[in-house]
Amino acid sequence: MKLKATKKPPTATECDRTIDIYNKAAEIFQEQGFHATSMSSIASAVDLTKAGLYYYVESKEDLLYAIINFAMERLETLVIEPSRTITDPHKRLLSIVTRHAQLLTEGNKAITILTDEVDALKPKHRKQILDRKRAYFELVRGTLDALRVDGRLRDVNTTVAAFSLFGALLWLPRWFRGDGPLTSEQVVEQTVGVVVGGLLKGKK
Amino acid sequence: MKLKATKKPPTATECDRTIDIYNKAAEIFQEQGFHATSMSSIASAVDLTKAGLYYYVESKEDLLYAIINFAMERLETLVIEPSRTITDPHKRLLSIVTRHAQLLTEGNKAITILTDEVDALKPKHRKQILDRKRAYFELVRGTLDALRVDGRLRDVNTTVAAFSLFGALLWLPRWFRGDGPLTSEQVVEQTVGVVVGGLLKGKK
DNA sequence: GTCTATAAACGGATAGAC
DNA sequence: GTCTATCCGTTTATAGAC
Numbered sequence: 001m002k003l004k005a006t007k008k009p010p011t012a013t014e015c016d017r018t019i020d021i022y023n024k025a026a027e028i029f030q031e032q033g034f035h036a037t038s039m040s041s042i043a044s045a046v047d048l049t050k051a052g053l054y055y056y057v058e059s060k061e062d063l064l065y066a067i068i069n070f071a072m073e074r075l076e077t078l079v080i081e082p083s084r085t086i087t088d089p090h091k092r093l094l095s096i097v098t099r100h101a102q103l104l105t106e107g108n109k110a111i112t113i114l115t116d117e118v119d120a121l122k123p124k125h126r127k128q129i130l131d132r133k134r135a136y137f138e139l140v141r142g143t144l145d146a147l148r149v150d151g152r153l154r155d156v157n158t159t160v161a162a163f164s165l166f167g168a169l170l171w172l173p174r175w176f177r178g179d180g181p182l183t184s185e186q187v188v189e190q191t192v193g194v195v196v197g198g199l200l201k202g203k204k
Numbered sequence: 205m206k207l208k209a210t211k212k213p214p215t216a217t218e219c220d221r222t223i224d225i226y227n228k229a230a231e232i233f234q235e236q237g238f239h240a241t242s243m244s245s246i247a248s249a250v251d252l253t254k255a256g257l258y259y260y261v262e263s264k265e266d267l268l269y270a271i272i273n274f275a276m277e278r279l280e281t282l283v284i285e286p287s288r289t290i291t292d293p294h295k296r297l298l299s300i301v302t303r304h305a306q307l308l309t310e311g312n313k314a315i316t317i318l319t320d321e322v323d324a325l326k327p328k329h330r331k332q333i334l335d336r337k338r339a340y341f342e343l344v345r346g347t348l349d350a351l352r353v354d355g356r357l358r359d360v361n362t363t364v365a366a367f368s369l370f371g372a373l374l375w376l377p378r379w380f381r382g383d384g385p386l387t388s389e390q391v392v393e394q395t396v397g398v399v400v401g402g403l404l405k406g407k408k
Numbered sequence: 409g410t411c412t413a414t415a416a417a418c419g420g421a422t423a424g425a426c
Numbered sequence: 427g428t429c430t431a432t433c434c435g436t437t438t439a440t441a442g443a444c
Contacts, residue, residue, distance in 0.1 A: 032323075033237070033239060033323070035237060035239035035240045036239045036324070119236075119237070120240070154397075154401065154402075155397075156394060156397050156398050156401075157386070157390070157394045159386070160386070160391060160394035160395055160398060161394075161398050163372075163375060163376075163379045164372035164375070164395060164398045164399060165372075166375060167371040167372040167373070167374065167375025167376070167378075168367075168368035168369075168371040168372045168375075169371070170371065170375065171367060171368070171370060171371025171372075171374065171375070172367075172371070174371075175367050182361070182363070182364070186361070187364060190360060190361045190364035190365075191364055191368060193358075193359075193360050194360050194364060194365050194368045194402065194403070195368060195402075197358065197360075197402070198358075198398065198399075198401070198402020198403060199398070199402060
């Protein structure tokens with residue numbers, strides 16, 4: 001899955017070029033880190049000079065924000081929204097963890113930048129992203145609280161449990177390789193088993 | 205717990221100064237990231253000019269390596285070595301996770317840099333750290349394998365389980381605040397409960 | 409749209425005075 | 427030990443030709 005433009009661009013040609021740039025930039029930011037990446041290296045990766053690149057993007061931070069915002073939108077569309085309608089807390093938790101693990105193992109670079117590079121955003125952009133992240137966190141913690149009310153949660157603090165869950169999930173892109181011995185399907189299934197299964201009461 | 209010098213310095217005065225510098229640098233690297241931190245900003249944080257700072261450190265990478273190496277030594281001394289002598293896999297896992305969680309919540313900045321900034325090291329230094337990290341990972345995965353042999357591990361892949369465990373642990377410094385509602389003792393206890401308890405067979 | 413050229417600031421690192 | 431001054435490469439970003 002690749003980055004897509006969020007606003008209608010003036011021409012199809014410009015649209016494609018911009019998306020190419022976003023994708024390549026996401027790839028390099030993810031490999032080297034935002035601060036270790038220069039606009040020149042992004043430019044040459046998309047066969048432009050630095051000045052040519054600035055025709056398409058306003059600034060380096062602007063480029064980062066476009067990538068992070070895209071990733072946040074995908075998280076909201078593919079993980080959060082489909083889960084909010086599920087009322088059973090166990091089913092909702094399974095849906096969230098499964099979909100998020102799928103997103104993290106499918107190879108999209110932007111989603112890991114959402115985890116690692118938010119600090120590099122300007123305060124206004126950073127706050128906007130952090131607010132949406134917090135809402136997601138509260139959804140998960142609330143789901144664990146609901147699981148507790150149903151008597152299906154083990155005796156654990158839901159704040160610690162929610163952060164542990166996110167730690168295990170967000171660590172996925174740091175070790176999982178699509179060309180390794182485990183398929184992404186296996187890893188998603190196993191991660192759901194470890195993370196959700198580990199929080200549930202009852203005989204195992 | 206603060207950074208300590210690993211080699212005997214020529215004078216006690218220089219020793220203290222160097223440790224001050226390491227500690228402050230670790231703090232700033234952890235807050236802003238290695239690449240986003242300039243030597244000038246470290247210098248002024250320890251009330252020196254940039255040139256003055258270079259009297260104590262050879263290079264920026266050298267400073268990072270000193271910090272990361274110190275953190276790795278603390279991990280080995282306080283977590284890995286005390287656990288290697290424990291033969292019962294359940295007790296060994298409890299020891300590892302408890303001690304590592306304690307290390308991560310005690311407020312030392314260097315230990316989080318060990319997680320986040322190894323890529324910024326020169327190849328030689330990086331390889332040296334990654335080898336020691338790998339040995340630690342294999343200790344944990346091997347412990348999970350032994351738990352499986354004893355029939356006490358849930359039906360999960362030990363590679364995925366080990367990485368999930370590390371994800372949950374290494375995420376701790378990103379959210380835990382010593383001045384928040386939860387004490388470090390509570391968080392350590394709860395983390396052990398979620399992470400180790402979630403992997404064990406048997407009624408909960 | 410894409411280029412060459414360049415501005416203006418900042419980076420790591422060093423020379424040499426004191 | 428610590429400073430001032432400076433070297434020199436790199437950075438983000440822009441001006442202006444084509």
